[in-house]
Amino acid sequence: MKILIKNATIVNANKVFKASILIEKEKIVSLAQRIRVKADKEIDAEGKYVFPGFIDMHAHFRTPGREDEEDLLSGAQAAVRGGYTTICCMPNTNPAIDNEARVKWLIEEAQKDDLIDLFPAGAITKERAGKELTEFTALRRAGAILVTDDGNALKDLLILRRALEYSKMAKVLIAEHCEETALTQKGSLREGYISSKYGIGAIPAIAESLIVARDIELARYLDARIHLMHISTARSIEIIKRAKKDGVRVSCETCPHYFSLTVDDVEAAQFSGNFKVNPPLGDKKDIEAVKKALRDGVIDCISTDHAPHSPAEKELPFEEAPFGFVGLETAFAISYTNLVKSKIMDLKNLAQKMSYNPARILGLEGRGKIAKNFKADIVIVDLSRAGTITEATFASKSKNSPFLGKEFFGVVETTIHNGRIVYSASSNE
Amino acid sequence: MEEWNKKHILGIKDLDRSEIETILSLAQSFKGISRRDVKKVPALRGKTIVNLFFENSTRTRTSFELAAKRLSADVLNFSASASSLNKGETIIDTIKTLEAYHPDIFVVRISSSASLPVLAKYTKASFVNAGDGQNEHPTQALLDMFTTQEVLGTLEGLNVLVVGDILHSRVARSDIFGFEKFGSHVTVCAPPTLIPYGFEEIGATISYELDKEIEKADVIIMLRVQKERQGMSYFPTLREYTQLFALTPERMRKAKKNVIVLHPSPVNWDEEICSSLKEKLHPLILKQAENGLAVRMAALFLVGTRRRTL
Numbered sequence: 006m007k008i009l010i011k012n013a014t015i016v017n018a019n020k021v022f023k024a025s026i027l028i029e030k031e032k033i034v035s036l037a038q039r040i041r042v043k044a045d046k047e048i049d050a051e052g053k054y055v056f057p058g059f060i061d062m063h064a065h066f067r068t069p070g071r072e073d074e075e076d077l078l079s080g081a082q083a084a085v086r087g088g089y090t091t092i093c094c095m096p097n098t099n100p101a102i103d104n105e106a107r108v109k110w111l112i113e114e115a116q117k118d119d120l121i122d123l124f125p126a127g128a129i130t131k132e133r134a135g136k137e138l139t140e141f142t143a144l145r146r147a148g149a150i151l152v153t154d155d156g157n158a159l160k161d162l163l164i165l166r167r168a169l170e171y172s173k174m175a176k177v178l179i180a181e182h183c184e185e186t187a188l189t190q191k192g193s194l195r196e197g198y199i200s201s202k203y204g205i206g207a208i209p210a211i212a213e214s215l216i217v218a219r220d221i222e223l224a225r226y227l228d229a230r231i232h233l234m235h236i237s238t239a240r241s242i243e244i245i246k247r248a249k250k251d252g253v254r255v256s257c258e259t260c261p262h263y264f265s266l267t268v269d270d271v272e273a274a275q276f277s278g279n280f281k282v283n284p285p286l287g288d289k290k291d292i293e294a295v296k297k298a299l300r301d302g303v304i305d306c307i308s309t310d311h312a313p314h315s316p317a318e319k320e321l322p323f324e325e326a327p328f329g330f331v332g333l334e335t336a337f338a339i340s341y342t343n344l345v346k347s348k349i350m351d352l353k354n355l356a357q358k359m360s361y362n363p364a365r366i367l368g369l370e371g372r373g374k375i376a377k378n379f380k381a382d383i384v385i386v387d388l389s390r391a392g393t394i395t396e397a398t399f400a401s402k403s404k405n406s407p408f409l410g411k412e413f414f415g416v417v418e419t420t421i422h423n424g425r426i427v428y429s430a431s432s433n434e
Numbered sequence: 435m436e437e438w439n440k441k442h443i444l445g446i447k448d449l450d451r452s453e454i455e456t457i458l459s460l461a462q463s464f465k466g467i468s469r470r471d472v473k474k475v476p477a478l479r480g481k482t483i484v485n486l487f488f489e490n491s492t493r494t495r496t497s498f499e500l501a502a503k504r505l506s507a508d509v510l511n512f513s514a515s516a517s518s519l520n521k522g523e524t525i526i527d528t529i530k531t532l533e534a535y536h537p538d539i540f541v542v543r544i545s546s547s548a549s550l551p552v553l554a555k556y557t558k559a560s561f562v563n564a565g566d567g568q569n570e571h572p573t574q575a576l577l578d579m580f581t582t583q584e585v586l587g588t589l590e591g592l593n594v595l596v597v598g599d600i601l602h603s604r605v606a607r608s609d610i611f612g613f614e615k616f617g618s619h620v621t622v623c624a625p626p627t628l629i630p631y632g633f634e635e636i637g638a639t640i641s642y643e644l645d646k647e648i649e650k651a652d653v654i655i656m657l658r659v660q661k662e663r664q665g666m667s668y669f670p671t672l673r674e675y676t677q678l679f680a681l682t683p684e685r686m687r688k689a690k691k692n693v694i695v696l697h698p699s700p701v702n703w704d705e706e707i708c709s710s711l712k713e714k715l716h717p718l719i720l721k722q723a724e725n726g727l728a729v730r731m732a733a734l735f736l737v738g739t740r741r742r743t744l
Contacts, residue, residue, distance in 0.1 A: 201630035202447070203548040204568025204607055209631070275551035320526060322549030324567065 009044035012051040016352045018361035028381040031423040058090030058382030060363035063308035070099030075313040081120035082400035085420040085428035087333040088384035096128040097156040103128035103139045108147035120427045126151045141175030153180035158216045169229035180232040183216035195268045195285040214240040221248040233257040237284040239294035246303045256366045258308040261339040264295040278319040278326030280407045300350045306362040309336045313403030331401045341415035381424035390416045438736040442561040444550045445570035446611040460732035478507035478738045481538040487513045488544045498541045501730035529556045560737040575608030577726040589616035593650045598657030601628045605698045627668045649688045654695045659705045682708045
């Protein structure tokens with residue numbers, strides 16, 4: 006099958022240019038001003054923007070264990086609806102993804118639906134219990150390129166040290182959920198004026214930055230790579246910025262809600278469970294720091310931390326509701342609106358944060374960029390159109406978004422994966 | 435009297451000064467009812483009030499129950515065990531189930547802070563907060579204010595000193611917001627571990643020295659030393675805590691002559707208050723219980739008879 010995308014404005018991390026794209030089988034075979042080929046399908050992308058398929062380093066597909074909240078098919082459908090073609094799904098499932106068989110099984114199951122490339126993250130420790138390392142090389146052989154105990158930070162520094170050292174041989178990326186639980190206890194809301202005003206169990210900002218600082222010291226000492234997930238506080242960013250300047254091999258991600266919502270929005274929503282997330286939403290200073298860090302390159306990428314939860318769980322009182330938002334379908338529009346349209350960064354930066362850098366950090370070759378011989382993972386967006394987020398926005402089985410009712414610019418029109426159209430907004434309407 | 439149109443009483447935060455004054459002046463007239471021979475008025479006859487208690491309580495629940503009965507409402511007491519509380523779905527399902535009886539008011543106590551606005555969406559009835567986690571206990575603050583006004587004749591320009599576990603206290607929060615609305619100044623006095631982070635922004639002054647603060651106070655609100663907080667390093671030992679923060683005869687000698695001492699009850703004698711002060715201080719604390727009944731009657735009456743707006 007040949008697909009020809011004509012009159013495209015292509016957005017890569019390094020430049021924006023007009024060209025036509027010819028896709029054959031799974032690859033981009035030609036990129037030129039004018040391509041005269043009889044294709045099986047022609048898409049006129051005049052006025053539209055064409056990005057390399059987005060890569061999410063951090064999504065929860067709840068499989069195995071909570072397939073009522075998300076399964077591999079609904080997760081993949083959510084992904085392609087949001088323009089994502091490559092997903093790293095987190096191992097905090099039940100049972101945890103802590104051995105090669107489970108990694109293999111996930112990849113094989115995802116291949117049956119064939120909507121996205123799924124790279125399951127493996128756990129760092131068996132059953133994510135923080136005690137014994139998993140078989141990194143076996144996980145890697147099965148297809149895990151990243152390992153994390155996401156949901157928990159490693160408590161035992163010796164285990165973390167061993168993991169960072171061993172990962173150099175196994176060539177897996179160690180990713181850390183930065184939370185010092187001794188300080189978060191059973192907290193639900195960022196510690197500050199609002200948590201104090203309502204007596205809500207509080208999570209101090211330093212619960213994140215303490216682990217950030219700790220992990221950076223260890224990575225520096227061992228000259229090991231480490232990836233810090235869902236970074237949300239101004240202080241964490243200062244520490245990471247300094248570490249990068251000093252040459253520590255640290256990368257990090259943030260999520261759309263950390264540059265879009267604050268703890269004030271949680272109060273305005275009367276502490277609806279839909280606004281509960283971990284790390285918790287911060288204050289204006291954090292939002293500004295996250296935006297600046299994205300622009301300046303301190304934060305490498307935008308991940309979704311897509312976290313589906315059932316309605317019965319999210320309608321619970323705030324302190325009892327589980328943490329997390331769905332986000333695959335909405336990440337691009339929120340990021341485009343709040344970062345590009347508001348002139349924090351340009352489109353190239355956005356392609357860098359959502360495609361190029363995740364590919365680079367994960368060591369995925371041949372993707373993250375629209376170029377000849379690269380994988381035909383492509384997303385076509387209309388930046389002039391706005392859409393209101395409703396429950397119908399989500400292909401996910403879950404609808405737990407704090408952005409419901411909000412309007413954002415940037416509509417994903419077509420998603421192409423491996424040279425096939427896997428999502429089209431027009432056929433969906 | 436001002437017209438009342440608030441559907442719920444969820445917290446002192448949400449009430450303005452004139453609304454608080456409305457409740458207090460109505461409580462004044464209801465107080466007389468309980469002293470009559472026939473202690474009942476038909477003010478809420480035909481209304482159904484559900485005491486929905488997801489957390490243990492005897493005093494507050496009985497106070498609300500009696501308040502409702504003295505207004506001739508039908509009262510249903512529903513206490514859910516702590517175990518069913520863990521499955522939060524049951525909270526919502528419980529409300530929906532009780533909704534089938536067409537109640538007019540839910541009096542709710544729950545361990546989850548700031549949870550009532552979300553829960554109130556599942557019923558057409560009014561909510562009156564009987565304590566939500568560590569957030570608010572509005573009728574306790576109202577009865578503290580009622581008692582203060584009754585004894586001191588005003589709620590304005592007072593120095594109010596709240597002593598004890600501020601961090602975990604819904605009573606402290608409601609009292610702070612309440613007294614501040616009348617231009618009184620609140621000082622909270624506790625070890626730093628029991629004061630919420632960034633509490634200066636609430637508008638209260640923070641102090642760690644009871645000995646310094648006591649002489650300025652017009653009203654002292656003593657909070658209970660909660661047993662379950664001991665051994666959690668909020669303070670090293672009860673002995674050290676009482677040395678620093680208990681009300682003792684020596685400290686009372688430094689206080690103003692007409693100072694009033696309030697306590698949400700029950701008092702742990704010889705913990706937060708030295709028992710040698712019992713004779714002197716207990717009568718007013720007991721009077722608070724009587725006033726609590728009047729204040730709760732006023733609160734139930736106002737939400738139960740408010741003009742319904744669309």
